[in-house]
Amino acid sequence: MSRRPTTRRLPSASVVGALPADTDRDTLAAIGIGNPLVPMQEAPRVTATHPRVLAALGGSADPELRRVAVAAGNVVDPEIPVLTLADLGVLRRVYRPVEPDGKIVVALTPTYSGCPATATMAADVVRAAADLRSAVAVEFVLVPAWTTDDMSEQAGAALREFGIAPPGARPDPAGPIPLSLSVRCPHCDSRDTRRTSRFGSTSCKAMWACQQCSEPFEEFKVL
Amino acid sequence: MTPQLVSATAPNGADHAAVPSSRQADMADMADMAEYLLWLGDDALVSAQRLGEWITNAPELEEDVALGNIGLDQLGQARALLSYAGELLGRNEDELAYFRDDVDFRCTHLVSLPRGDFADAVVRLLLVGAYSEQLYAALTTSADERLAGIAAKAIKEVRYHVEHAAGWAVRLGDGTDESHRRMQDALNRAWPYLDELFDPHPLTDHLDGIAVDPATLKEPALQRITAVLDEATLTVPATQRVAGGGRDGRPSEHLGPMLAVMQVLARAHPGASW
Ligand SMILES: [Zn+2]
Numbered sequence: 001m002s003r004r005p006t007t008r009r010l011p012s013a014s015v016v017g018a019l020p021a022d023t024d025r026d027t028l029a030a031i032g033i034g035n036p037l038v039p040m041q042e043a044p045r046v047t048a049t050h051p052r053v054l055a056a057l058g059g060s061a062d063p064e065l066r067r068v069a070v071a072a073g074n075v076v077d078p079e080i081p082v083l084t085l086a087d088l089g090v091l092r093r094v095y096r097p098v099e100p101d102g103k104i105v106v107a108l109t110p111t112y113s114g115c116p117a118t119a120t121m122a123a124d125v126v127r128a129a130a131d132l133r134s135a136v137a138v139e140f141v142l143v144p145a146w147t148t149d150d151m152s153e154q155a156g157a158a159l160r161e162f163g164i165a166p167p168g169a170r171p172d173p174a175g176p177i178p179l180s181l182s183v184r185c186p187h188c189d190s191r192d193t194r195r196t197s198r199f200g201s202t203s204c205k206a207m208w209a210c211q212q213c214s215e216p217f218e219e220f221k222v223l
Numbered sequence: 224m225t226p227q228l229v230s231a232t233a234p235n236g237a238d239h240a241a242v243p244s245s246r247q248a249d250m251a252d253m254a255d256m257a258e259y260l261l262w263l264g265d266d267a268l269v270s271a272q273r274l275g276e277w278i279t280n281a282p283e284l285e286e287d288v289a290l291g292n293i294g295l296d297q298l299g300q301a302r303a304l305l306s307y308a309g310e311l312l313g314r315n316e317d318e319l320a321y322f323r324d325d326v327d328f329r330c331t332h333l334v335s336l337p338r339g340d341f342a343d344a345v346v347r348l349l350l351v352g353a354y355s356e357q358l359y360a361a362l363t364t365s366a367d368e369r370l371a372g373i374a375a376k377a378i379k380e381v382r383y384h385v386e387h388a389a390g391w392a393v394r395l396g397d398g399t400d401e402s403h404r405r406m407q408d409a410l411n412r413a414w415p416y417l418d419e420l421f422d423p424h425p426l427t428d429h430l431d432g433i434a435v436d437p438a439t440l441k442e443p444a445l446q447r448i449t450a451v452l453d454e455a456t457l458t459v460p461a462t463q464r465v466a467g468g469g470r471d472g473r474p475s476e477h478l479g480p481m482l483a484v485m486q487v488l489a490r491a492h493p494g495a496s497w
Contacts, residue, residue: 114299
């Protein structure tokens, strides 16, 4: 089993910038700099009972399909490594092809049309299945279109912990024109925040700043 | 290269072959369908390329990122559309993007205009976005399920792009004398190209139920545009339209030089991957 990439939240730039050059190791360690004992945040482990894995299998009891579905579900988003494909909701189906000798098919759906991470996700799924000695082909399906509602509740918690504000509820298209509600700061929980840009480092994120704790943060946009 | 986008409802070639009498009609339909997909895919691709030119040239870093991201969304839409067209034509998306000449493209003139001022980018994003918003909304109910799926994906992205353009249009249009003047100049430059987007064309009649008659998109798109222009204190120009002809292989004079930049690497090193 290949080890999943692990990550941890880096100390904020404002903290680092405020430190005098001769700060001693203990002080640095206390705020998580250069301290190997600070736990790395890992994506929550996906098991065969994860709702997305069950849905992808569509009731199949085929043990190889189940192993592949769990492995594919545990692949993480290369841009946001605390989100598994199962929690992100992009794992759609795992099935055997019509041709008897064909590869098992893992169907994914892209989050955004041009998201460059989809290619990496596909390659990682193929690799994760190969670790189990299963040959798979990845296909991308667009229908129905992915929405942030496809993300699990676990995904929201993992994002917040990672320092990214999770997406809010999707506005009711039949309802009144939605007001732009402020987004809660993932660092200090304040609602006193303002959006600094509609676009962030990836298609799925916008940039915000917290007026309470002064930290910048990203928001996973509602889609 | 990334895996091809496929839909659960990909056309089944075996079914076509089984009924020879309907095959010719199917072939004609496929050619029309491919042509329509080139309309949409080429608009998205060329617009994405122009937006990409803004990276490192926008007025602020956030805007470099924003225009780059919008271009990336459009590039994703273009890939889905051109992959589909390519399957019908027996060519792949890269061949369609890199190995066609300007007269083989089917994009409108508006998307291929040179980068210009930042105000030009804002105006163009607003005009093209308002058109695309109506187009993709209508296509979500296309009888072609694969196209409907691409549209359902694209519409959510395009709405966000239009909001972004509208925000800038109001901020600059209702801003300083200088920003107002530059926005109005940009609007005056772009306006003659707007009508081409809504020109009726026999192709969409052939694809009844699948494609959308562009003329039907004009009124709702103009409503959206003029509402923004009002708020931005900008005036709808009273200018004559230009001839257009992009859908029929008469591209703007600006498309060729843009393609030269976009295609040079793929043509100098055929088969290269990166
Ligand atoms: Zn805060």
